[in-house]
Amino acid sequence: MEPVRYDDRQKIVRLSTEIVTARRKRNWRKYIYCGLLLFPLVAFIFGFFVIPMLYILYLSFIETKGETNAFYSIGNYVHFFTDSYYLHSLWLTIKISLYTVVVSLLLGYPVALTMAKCSPRVRGLLTLLVASPLLISIVVRNFGWYLLLLPNGTVHQLLISLGITTSPPKLLFSEIGVVIGLSNAYLPFMILSVATSLYNIDPSLEKAAAILGAGPFRSFLSVTLPLSLPGIVSGVVLVFSMSMSAYVTPALMGGANVPMLPVVAYDQIINLLRWTYGSAISYVLLGITLIMVTIFTRMMEKGRYREVFR
Amino acid sequence: MSILRRLRLLLAIISLIYILIPLVVTIPASLTSANYPSFPPKGFSLQWYTKLLERPEFVEAFWNSVKFAFLASLFSVLLGTLGALAIAKYDIPGKSYLVSLLTAPLTVPQLVLGIALLIYFTPMLLAGTPTGFLIAHIIICVPYVVRFVLTGLSGFDYNLERAAAILGASPVLVFWKVTFPLIRPAVLSGALFSFLTSFDNVTVSLFMVSPEMRTLPLEIFSTMQDAYSPIVASVSSVVILISVVLILILEKIHGVGKLLGSAH
Numbered sequence: 001m002e003p004v005r006y007d008d009r010q011k012i013v014r015l016s017t018e019i020v021t022a023r024r025k026r027n028w029r030k031y032i033y034c035g036l037l038l039f040p041l042v043a044f045i046f047g048f049f050v051i052p053m054l055y056i057l058y059l060s061f062i063e064t065k066g067e068t069n070a071f072y073s074i075g076n077y078v079h080f081f082t083d084s085y086y087l088h089s090l091w092l093t094i095k096i097s098l099y100t101v102v103v104s105l106l107l108g109y110p111v112a113l114t115m116a117k118c119s120p121r122v123r124g125l126l127t128l129l130v131a132s133p134l135l136i137s138i139v140v141r142n143f144g145w146y147l148l149l150l151p152n153g154t155v156h157q158l159l160i161s162l163g164i165t166t167s168p169p170k171l172l173f174s175e176i177g178v179v180i181g182l183s184n185a186y187l188p189f190m191i192l193s194v195a196t197s198l199y200n201i202d203p204s205l206e207k208a209a210a211i212l213g214a215g216p217f218r219s220f221l222s223v224t225l226p227l228s229l230p231g232i233v234s235g236v237v238l239v240f241s242m243s244m245s246a247y248v249t250p251a252l253m254g255g256a257n258v259p260m261l262p263v264v265a266y267d268q269i270i271n272l273l274r275w276t277y278g279s280a281i282s283y284v285l286l287g288i289t290l291i292m293v294t295i296f297t298r299m300m301e302k303g304r305y306r307e308v309f310r
Numbered sequence: 311m312s313i314l315r316r317l318r319l320l321l322a323i324i325s326l327i328y329i330l331i332p333l334v335v336t337i338p339a340s341l342t343s344a345n346y347p348s349f350p351p352k353g354f355s356l357q358w359y360t361k362l363l364e365r366p367e368f369v370e371a372f373w374n375s376v377k378f379a380f381l382a383s384l385f386s387v388l389l390g391t392l393g394a395l396a397i398a399k400y401d402i403p404g405k406s407y408l409v410s411l412l413t414a415p416l417t418v419p420q421l422v423l424g425i426a427l428l429i430y431f432t433p434m435l436l437a438g439t440p441t442g443f444l445i446a447h448i449i450i451c452v453p454y455v456v457r458f459v460l461t462g463l464s465g466f467d468y469n470l471e472r473a474a475a476i477l478g479a480s481p482v483l484v485f486w487k488v489t490f491p492l493i494r495p496a497v498l499s500g501a502l503f504s505f506l507t508s509f510d511n512v513t514v515s516l517f518m519v520s521p522e523m524r525t526l527p528l529e530i531f532s533t534m535q536d537a538y539s540p541i542v543a544s545v546s547s548v549v550i551l552i553s554v555v556l557i558l559i560l561e562k563i564h565g566v567g568k569l570l571g572s573a574h
Contacts, residue, residue: 034400041393041412041452048445049415049423052430056422059429107328110321126326127567128557133329134570135503135560136553137510139530140546144332146534147339147349147543154335154349187329192571216314245419248512252534262421266516275429282422 060280076280086264086281090288093261096178096250097243103183104239105232108190112231113224115191116198127195130188142181142252149177149253173255181253182243189242190235197231198224226305233300233309237293244289261285333550340543347540358544368529368545375509375525378440382447383504389448390455391497395489397456398463409460413453420450424517431518438520446518447511451504458503458569462496499564506556510549 063075080086115126133141148154149171156168171177201224209219247262254260261281269278301309335349343353362368393412402408415423427446428437436442470492474484490497512527519528526549533542560566 030400034396034402037392037396038402041389041456042408044389044448044452045412045415048427048430048449049418050411052426053418053422055430056426107321107325110318111325113318114322124565124567127565128561129326130329131566131570132554132557132561133333135506135510135557135566136333137512137527137530137549139512139527139534140336140549141332143530143534143542143546144334144336146538147335147347148331150538184328184332187325188570191325192567196571216312220314241419245421247421247516248531252531262419265421265425269425269428270517278425279429282425285419286422 056279057283059276060283062276064276070276076277077284079277080280080284086261089259089261089264090284092175092258093244093285094288094292096175096182096258096260097240099175099179100182100186100243101236101240103179104187104190105236107183108187108235109194109232111191112194112198112228115195116201127192130191134188138185138248139252141185142249145177145181145184145253146172149180172253173257175254175258177253178250178258178260181249182246183239185246185249186239186242189238193235193238194228194231197228197234201227227308229300229305229308233297237297240296241289241293244292245285336543336550337547340540340547342540342543344540346538347543358540361541362544362548365541367524368526368541371524371526371529372548374523375527378444378447378525379505379509381444382451382508383501385444385448386451386455386504387497387501390452390500391459391493394456394459394463395493398460398466399468409456412456415449416453420511420513423449424514427514428517438518438523440523443515443518443523446514447508450511450514451507454503454507455497455500458496458500458564459493462493466492495563499560499569502556502560502563503569506553506560510553 060076061072061074062070063073064070111126111130115123115130118126146153150156151170151172153172155171159165159168169176171180205223205227206219209223214222245262246260247266250258250260250263251266254263262285265278265281265285268274268281338351339347339349340351340358341354341356342348342351343355343357344351396402397405397409424446427442427449431437431442436445466489470488471484474488475481479487509525510527511525512531515525515528516531519525526545530542530545530549533539533545557566560569
């Protein structure tokens with residue numbers, strides 16, 4: 001009888017294929033685990049965010065005539081851009097958003113600068129004070145302004161008693177009221193964006209400017225301000241786009257006197273039930289915001305201080 | 311101290327006052343004894359708080375708010391944490407696109423989101439139902455949870471999980487004993503942040519409500535549009551106090567500024 005020869009080569013081949021199949025199996029298992037963990041979230045976002053957004057985009061290209069007639073057209077958009085009421089509303093929305101951006105930048109920059117220059121403990125406290133109003137409902141913050149801005153309210157009485165004016169301007173239910181409400185609501189975003197870029201400035205640059213003979217004002221204008229431009233840009237973009245589509249503050253602080261586009265869109269959808277037209281207004285709002293933001297960002301990034309955006 | 315520095319401090323103090331003043335005036339105004347709200351208040355009384363308890367619509371709206379905020383944060387944390395764990399651990403093609411898709415609801419204005427969901431839900435018979443309301447709130451909360459947990463996992467050492475597995479721990483035990491304790495702060499702050507986001511929300515809720523199902527901010531919103539009563543001051547003060555407590559807890563866990571920085 002021939003002795004059984006143990007064939008090493010066969011065993012090696014078998015072993016290596018076993019490893020490959022085991023690894024493949026484990027990989028499959030990995031994919032299944034990953035899919036199981038991710039599937040609910042992705043399905044949820046798709047089903048209740050992506051599809052609804054695409055659905056109203058589709059609806060915005062449907063024009064309805066009478067009760068039953070509906071056909072594809074760009075009529076809703078044509079209607080929007082030819083009707084002076086909607087164009088005026090769009091212009092008003094852009095104007096108020098720009099005012100809001102300017103007010104929040106002017107008020108926000110000194111706070112951001114203070115946050116960048118103080119001790120870590122004070123910085124923590126300031127961050128908490130600046131950021132926490134964002135987590136308190138906007139209606140509550142607007143109500144506080146109601147108290148202050150009402151005809152004969154705190155601000156009016158203050159203006160009269162200080163002798164600044166005898167017939168104070170209308171503050172609530174006017175454009176001023178909306179700008180105050182919006183800038184109050186979004187100022188924290190501006191401060192946090194600008195502060196983040198100020199934290200990243202190398203302190204030795206300011207020292208270098210001082211050694212070269214620049215006073216504090218010159219050093220601010222030539223070193224700190226240009227280096228904080230990325231933060232200013234992101235703050236401006238954030239505040240502008242949020243103001244463009246804010247509904248609650250214009251509705252409460254402006255009322256019927258300040259028909260900004262979100263208020264008009266709400267009216268079309270909820271009160272007039274014109275869904276296809278309301279969908280078109282939504283996409284006009286998104287589109288115009290995107291265009292304005294892109295133009296602004298491009299302008300800044302191609303401007304004099306383009307190096308700081310790299 | 312230079313003049314410039316003094317000027318900067320002065321301006322910073324003015325804008326801090328500007329940020330905080332609407333919250334600061336509301337609480338004293340709620341203690342007025344007059345029939346109209348004003349700052350400074352006239353006299354002192356707690357009558358607007360007792361009147362608040364006598365108004366069933368406010369009490370009911372309060373419990374609705376708490377209930378929906380709790381459910382929204384629970385589901386957002388479940389969906390968001392599991393998803394973020396998968397994204398952080400496995401090599402998924404197009405990972406950055408996936409993350410921006412999952413956080414996209416933050417970049418779309420809430421007004422547009424509300425319009426889209428109302429139009430989408432109506433043929434599905436979900437418009438004006440508690441389910442529809444809850445789904446809308448989860449959509450605005452879940453991106454925050456995804457971001458927070460992803461940030462929390464960014465420095466995570468997966469060798470810890472492997473070590474636990476080699477020592478014989480089952481996958482469930484590995485999660486409970488190793489992974490979860492390390493991401494607990496991120497998950498907790500995601501939960502609290504979601505609770506506050508849902509509790510505060512007006513814009514999306516406006517499109518999802520029905521007359522029999524209202525939340526506290528919506529009740530404040532409609533009362534403010536109809537009448538000018540100190541009762542709004544007392545409801546607002548209650549909202550402020552609840553929010554401040556939650557914000558302080560959030561600050562202890564993670565730092566509110568840091569969270570908002572990573573959220574936007």
